[in-house]
Amino acid sequence: MAGVRVLPAIVCLTALALATPMLAAASLAHDSALRMAPDFTRTDLDGKSLDLRKYRGKVVLLNFWATWCGPCLIEIPTFSAWQNTYRTAGLQVVGISMDDDTAPVKRLYQKDRLNYPVAMGDAELGELFGGVLGLPLTYLIDTDGRIVGRYQGEPDLKQLEARIKSLLPRP
């Protein structure tokens, strides 16, 4: 008899446990207005072609930032360190500057010796990603090109690093 009473509770809890990741995924899809990262091509600050699709097979940390954005400048050295640490494991950091002018971005890129490609963003690129309407904004993209994380504002860097490590193809 007791088992009969417990059974519905077990069913409910199991359903909840199964539904929670789905709800989270739905929320992510709603937030980023997409599931697959949209492909785009830009010329980076070194004059090379930056094609997001070419990074399939790698985990991509796509960071929208600007030189005047304090929190952006705080996290960039960490992203640079991760690029060094996890490069061979399959991480690729990509920076997209939303500065209006290229000159300060180039100066910072050279001064800080950023070790990942940086390109200038624009409104069109922002709209592709559901709107870059505040900085910093960072997307985590898995090896299949799916957006698996969207971080508006300052992310918890420890949690983000753990998430990256869990996705790397060659940990």
Next chain:
Amino acid sequence: MKHTLAKALYPVACAFILLSQPGPVLAQHQPAASIPAADLIQPADLATSLKSATTPKPLILQVGFRKLYAQAHIPGSEYIGAAGEDAGLQLLRERAATLSKDTGIVIYCGCCPWSHCPNIAAAYGALHAMGFTRVKVLYIADNFGDDWVKRGYPVVAGG
């Protein structure tokens, strides 16, 4: 304790990093917290007043970065320039010079979290120094996307 200390040192770290970067010519940074609370307007209140047929509409000026304005801005708002930079501040002064000092003005940015915004307090300070008496500042806690667009308030793109 560690967390409190880190929190306390954060603005200092931000200021240090910003000042050590080779960037555009920045106006002297003024924190958004320096704006008197009485001069703030909440997004919901501005959205309501924009809907009202009887309330006189203020002049709305966006003082952040152009790529944000081009993606989404408040209908009828004018793009001025990033007031955290000397060039943007100058454009704001030039625009303001054409206005009567009792013009109702709302300024907004939304580029980043309120406490980190490099533009809004500079714009407020400039208008205040010019003698404008009816300036309101749109309080955007996190960013324009979360605090205005996602709440369903009116936006247009372009510009």
